[in-house]
Amino acid sequence: MTISKLHRFPHDPVLAKLLHASKNKPDSAIVIHDVCGYEKSYSQLLGDVMRTRNGLRMQLPSSIIDEHGILRQETPYIPVLTRSGYEFLVAFFAIRAIGGACIPFGSGILPEEASHFLSITKATCILVGSNDCIGRAAKITTFINSQGGAAFTLPISHDAEPVLASNVDIDEGLQLSPDGPGMVLFTSGTTGLPKGAILPRNCFTNVSLAKPGEACINYRPGHWIGGARTLIMPILAGKELYTLGEKGSAKEVLNAFRTHRITQAAFTPTLLRNMRGLLINSDGQVPNEKRDEYASWFKALDGLKCSxxxxxxxxLKFWTGLTGLHMYIGYSATELGGLTIATRDPVTTISLIGSPIPNIKVKLSEGNTGEILVKSPFMLIGYVGEDDLTRAAFDEEGYYKTGDLAELRDG
Known part of the structure; x- marks a missing residue:
């Protein structure tokens, strides 16, 4: 059964992309393959988004929701705790559908850590996935409430009646600023307490509709920028998505390439090294009788992309030699909202990170050398509750100070 009632989303750039992609796919086509057991179409995704959004509207305090069912911008933040890529997507889009900003939590987050994050974002509700996340969420809310705070949980829907994309529309009267808060990703905290980087609503929207047959893989958690990008952007582009949960191992990633036709992937140096270790024998070489088989797993890729x-x-030499594909390097950071600099030509030297991608401005602090400074429509708009840190993060021209050093060569 598919619900035929007309539903409306606010005019949010991510939701507009989601609907556009949804309406270009058959209603029954499976687009999300989740290792946690979910095989879902766009209509099933939209059904779960609607149910989760409605649950939020019913459970959140009426004082923080306006007459249009949209969160007031003083308190837009809602944390998410799940291991599942599908449940992450449901929660992310549901939060955006009430004008909110998603805060992904790692599944191993401690109660004290979660309490700090809720305190600085003034959040009270945590959207929670199934299985062991329920128990951890209960410990978090118990701890917060014992400290005099207020927190409650709400389940992320995963089995609602499907909603056809043709029955969902954008309410042009509910325009949400593309520069407003759309997501918060917390930094690692290696140089002090983690900082909550607020990414704008238009982050992740620099995608075009995919060609038929395109498929992506996600193996990183949504609370990392690389994980968030490889979960959200394929769905906004209409690509099939294979998600390996919170952290896919090198063995699981190799198996995904072996069993599915994956056309796009973003690798990390660590993953490439670990996968290499699984393919070579004791003398450090790929067995001759296996070389063609291993290479065939990656033949649908148009190149090897590493960031x-x-x-x-x-x-670099191993993977280009095995697959016959060129290597391309990308540079990104949490605060930058994803890919900022990338190579356009095949990489032959390992120190090259490329040139700015379209609509991104980059300069170096000392002219042809120094700190990389970036201005991007997708970069952070500030740190949650940290006005001084926010001001210090930008130069006088509004460029974000990355803290990374580089030099300019050959223009």
Whole structure:
């Protein structure tokens, strides 16, 4: 049974992309393959988004929701705790559908850590996925309430009646600013307490509709920028998505390539090294009788794309030699909302990170050398509750100070 009632989303750039992609796919086509057991179409995704959104409207305090059912912008933040890529997507889109900003939590988050995050964002509700996340969420709310705070949980829907994309529309009277808060990702905290980077609503929307047959893989958690991008952007582009849960191992990633036709993937240097270790024998070589088989797993890719660190020469040589594909490098950071600089030509030297992608401005603090400074429509708009840190993060021209050093070569 598919619900035929007309539903409306506010005019949010992410939701507009979601509907556009949904309406270009058959209603019954499976687009999300989740290792947690979910095989879902766009209509099933929309059904779960609607049910979760309605649950939020019923349970959140009426004082923080306006007459249009949209969160007031003083308190837009809602945390999400789940291991499932599908449940993450349901929660993310449901929060956006009430004008909110999603805060993904890692599944191993401690009660004290979660309490700090809820305190600085003034959030009270945690959207929770199934299985062991329920128990951890209960410990978090118990701890917060014992400290005099207020917190409650709400389940993320995963079995609602499907809603056809043709029965969902954008309410042009509910325009949400593309520059408003759309998501919060907390930094690692290696140089102090984690900072909540507020990414704008238009983050992740620099995608175009995919060609038929395109498929992506996600193996990183949604509370990392690389995980958030590889969950959200394929669905906004209409690509089939294979998600390996919160952290897919090198063995699981290789198995996904072996069993599915994956056309796009973003690798990390660590993953490439670990996958290499599984393919070579004791003398460090790929067995001759296996070389063609291993290479065939990656033949649908148009190239090997690597980010989240600099690749070493031996790993670069191994993968380009095995697959016959060129390597491309990308540079990104949590605060930048994703990919900012990338190589356009095949990489032959491991120190190259490329040139700014379209609509991104980059300069170096000392002219041809120094700190990388970036201005992007997708970068953070500030840190939650940290006005001084926010001001210090930008130069006088509004460029974000990355803290990374580079030099300009050959223009």
């Amino acid at each position: 989240a660190g600099m690749i070493d020469h031996s790993t």
